[in-house]
Amino acid sequence: MAAHIEHSSPANETRATGTHGGFARGMALALVAGLAFTLGACATRPDPGDAAAVAAYEEANDPVEPLNRYFFAVNDQLIDGLVLKPAAQGYDTVLPGFAKDSVRHFLDNLRTPVILVNDVLQGEWDRAGTTITRFGINTTVGVGGLLDPATGMGYERHGEDFGQTLAVWGTGEGPYLFLPLLGPAPPRDLAGFAVDQAFDPLTYIYWNRDSWVPTTRFVVNGLDLRARNLDTLDEIERTSVDYYAALRSLYRQSRNNEIANGEIDPNKLPDISDIDYEFDTEGEGAIETESAPAAGQNTGI
Numbered sequence: 001m002a003a004h005i006e007h008s009s010p011a012n013e014t015r016a017t018g019t020h021g022g023f024a025r026g027m028a029l030a031l032v033a034g035l036a037f038t039l040g041a042c043a044t045r046p047d048p049g050d051a052a053a054v055a056a057y058e059e060a061n062d063p064v065e066p067l068n069r070y071f072f073a074v075n076d077q078l079i080d081g082l083v084l085k086p087a088a089q090g091y092d093t094v095l096p097g098f099a100k101d102s103v104r105h106f107l108d109n110l111r112t113p114v115i116l117v118n119d120v121l122q123g124e125w126d127r128a129g130t131t132i133t134r135f136g137i138n139t140t141v142g143v144g145g146l147l148d149p150a151t152g153m154g155y156e157r158h159g160e161d162f163g164q165t166l167a168v169w170g171t172g173e174g175p176y177l178f179l180p181l182l183g184p185a186p187p188r189d190l191a192g193f194a195v196d197q198a199f200d201p202l203t204y205i206y207w208n209r210d211s212w213v214p215t216t217r218f219v220v221n222g223l224d225l226r227a228r229n230l231d232t233l234d235e236i237e238r239t240s241v242d243y244y245a246a247l248r249s250l251y252r253q254s255r256n257n258e259i260a261n262g263e264i265d266p267n268k269l270p271d272i273s274d275i276d277y278e279f280d281t282e283g284e285g286a287i288e289t290e291s292a293p294a295a296g297q298n299t300g301i
Contacts, residue, residue, distance in 0.1 A: 042066070061176050062248065068178040072244050075180045080226075088226035100224065102146040107221055108157060109138050109145025110202070117199040118160035122168045127261075130155050159258065162199070163192025167259045176248060184251040 042063055062068060092100070112135040119128035134150040134157065141149045151157060166188050167173070174187035185193075197203050206214055240246035 060245075060248070061173070063175050064177070068176065069244055071178050071180050072247075075178070075183065076243075079180060084222070084226050085230070088223055088230060091223050092227040092230060100227070101148075103220060103224055104228075105138065105142065105148045106145045107217070107224065108148075109135065109142070110217070111159075111200075113201055114196050114199045115158070115160045118162055118165045118196075121162075121165045122160070124160075124261075127158060127160075130158070158261070161189075161192050162195040163189035163255075164259050166192055167255075173252075173255075178248075184248070189255070 095103075112131060116128055116131045116135075119125075119131055134155045137150040137153065137155065138145050138148055141147070148157070171188050173189070177185050177187070177190070179185045182190075202214065202217075236246055236250070237243045
């Protein structure tokens with residue numbers, strides 16, 4: 001199953017604006033992460049003689065899986081199930097499509113400085129130019145970012161964060177970690193989230209100030225992204241045998257795609273050089289084929 005999910009991770013725009021409280025929150029999260037690794041229940045390593053089980057364990061890279069699953073259940077059943085999802089359903093029902101699009105465009109425009117800094121740190125000069133151009137067009141012609149005329153002019157939006165920058169610099173993801181509210185938060189992305197607060201001008205605008213702006217931005221950001229993923233997450237939960245493992249895999253696929261800027265790395269494609277293309281086309285053992293189903297045809301998959 002192929003699914004696109006606008007995920008909510010510590011490395012993207014679903015986070016708070018980065019006020020002084022944001023730094024304190026980041027420190028608290030780092031402490032929680034440390035406690036999780038030192039005090040949390042650890043996943044049992046498989047028998048070294050079971051090669052398949054060992055390979056699966058290493059691929060999952062989830063050494064504190066029991067603790068992660070506990071946090072995931074808390075998040076899924078309490079935080080999301082009782083609060084976030086019903087609120088997102090109401091948001092999705094009440095607001096017309098153009099209003100939700102305007103909210104998303106405005107929030108994306110606010111994040112431009114963070115994206116720009118990470119473009120530069122990754123040496124992505126063309127993308128940095130696109131980021132600057134988009135900000136100029138959408139802030140002026142786009143009425144303060146409520147509209148997105150830049151995309152129509154050929155300047156497509158892209159996201160960048162310091163977690164991606166660390167990956168480009170060669171830093172590994174680290175062990176998988178799931179935290180309440182934040183969701184998937186491996187060490188690299190958690191550190192990236194904390195650093196991104198220093199790149200956000202709103203961090204300094206609201207430094208040591210009590211304001212409703214950072215909290216509102218955080219809440220609306222998360223609410224909008226959850227509303228955009230209502231059907232996707234419901235479908236994944238309905239069709240997956242293990243919802244937790246499915247989202248863990250999808251998160252990693254999404255992050256790897258973001259890090260690669262959507263480009264396919266030929267070095268990571270499967271080796272097909274040894275495949276035998278000699279097929280028995282006649283007699284017993286012949287391969288039966290049929291034409292591909294027409295578009296929209298229900299294949300039952």
